[in-house]
Amino acid sequence: MKDSEKEKAKKLSVKFPETLVGGVYSNSMSVTHTKDEFILDFYMMAPPQGVVVARIITSPGHIKRVINVLNGNINKYENKYGPIQETEEPNGKILN
Numbered sequence: 001m002k003d004s005e006k007e008k009a010k011k012l013s014v015k016f017p018e019t020l021v022g023g024v025y026s027n028s029m030s031v032t033h034t035k036d037e038f039i040l041d042f043y044m045m046a047p048p049q050g051v052v053v054a055r056i057i058t059s060p061g062h063i064k065r066v067i068n069v070l071n072g073n074i075n076k077y078e079n080k081y082g083p084i085q086e087t088e089e090p091n092g093k094i095l096n
Contacts, residue, residue, distance in 0.1 A: 024053040038063040 026042035028050065033039065042054040058066070078084060 026053050033060075036060070 024042070024044070026044055028043040028045045030041045030043070031038060036059070037057050038060060040056040040058075041052055042056075043050045044053050074084065
């Protein structure tokens with residue numbers, strides 16, 4: 001990447017729609033994929049039924065970058081606050 005392209009990339013702004021400002025809470029997730037896409041469904045599970053709160057569809061190359069960024073942030077978090085205790089997997093199978 002040329003220096004002029006790096007400068008333009010640094011100045012990229014992002015619009016944050018008001019409907020997304022509050023975010024959504026998810027306590028479960030499922031991942032499926034095809035050759036060309038990864039599909040991440042985020043759920044809010046509250047028996048007797050859960051609800052999909054977000055669906056992200058992205059490319060294999062991007063999902064690999066996402067995983068690398070998440071791993072880096074988990075390491076930073078654990079260095080600052082200590083180890084994260086993994087929660088149990090939910091019982092049962094999520095039916096779409």
